[in-house]
Amino acid sequence: MGAILQLERFDRGGRSASPMFRQAQLDAAFADGVAEGLRQAEAMRSDQLGAVLTELSANLESGRAMHAQSQVAQMLAMAPLLDAMLEQLTPVVARARLRDAVLAQMADIAGAVSPLGVKIRCDAGTGEFLSAHLARLGLSAVQIDASGPEGIVEAEMTGGEITWDEAAISTQLRRLIEEMMETD
Numbered sequence: 001m002g003a004i005l006q007l008e009r010f011d012r013g014g015r016s017a018s019p020m021f022r023q024a025q026l027d028a029a030f031a032d033g034v035a036e037g038l039r040q041a042e043a044m045r046s047d048q049l050g051a052v053l054t055e056l057s058a059n060l061e062s063g064r065a066m067h068a069q070s071q072v073a074q075m076l077a078m079a080p081l082l083d084a085m086l087e088q089l090t091p092v093v094a095r096a097r098l099r100d101a102v103l104a105q106m107a108d109i110a111g112a113v114s115p116l117g118v119k120i121r122c123d124a125g126t127g128e129f130l131s132a133h134l135a136r137l138g139l140s141a142v143q144i145d146a147s148g149p150e151g152i153v154e155a156e157m158t159g160g161e162i163t164w165d166e167a168a169i170s171t172q173l174r175r176l177i178e179e180m181m182e183t184d
Contacts, residue, residue: 049133053142056118060141063116071110075103094180101176117141117158121148 021029082102086095120130120142127146134142148154 046133049130050137053130053133053139054137057137057139057141060116060118067116071107075106075110078106079103089177090180094177098176098180101180102173105172105176117143119143119145119156119158121145121154121156122152123148123150126153 079099082099083095086098086102090098118141122130122144124146127144127148130142131144131146134140134144143158
């Protein structure tokens with residue numbers, strides 16, 4: 001009437017009492033796994049840093065190109081103002097030369113602006129790590145200063161600054177106008 005259920009045991013017989021792996025083998029396998037995990041994490045960190053530095057460098061180059069285009073546009077926009085100003089101040093003979101000289105001076109001033117860049121201040125270990133990546137990627141827009149305190153990284157944008165001294169510029173313009181007036 002009832003069903004009979006018979007269970008078999010598989011743990012008797014063919015198995016030995018000694019473990020399949022020794023503790024030293026297990027410890028070595030664990031250490032190998034940890035080392036491989038650390039290598040993979042370092043490689044991932046390195047790839048992410050490379051991508052960030054490459055993007056930063058591309059953005060800086062783009063910013064430099066836009067800045068150069070902006071300088072040209074600003075110089076072209078100032079030309080009519082300069083013409084109107086010189087028309088009131090100088091004789092006809094000196095205008096063209098003075099205009100060209102002023103525009104050339106403005107181009108020199110605009111060209112003297114240091115390019116945009118990034119300076120990273122960090123500790124020596126991080127500095128070596130970043131410098132190696134920058135060298136590997138061939139990036140020069142990022143400077144590394146490895147004199148910072150341990151565990152702190154500071155980033156600073158550099159370049160793109162012109163000091164505009166109205167008094168000095170007025171004096172230079174007056175001298176230029178006087179020089180042009182004397183030579184004609």
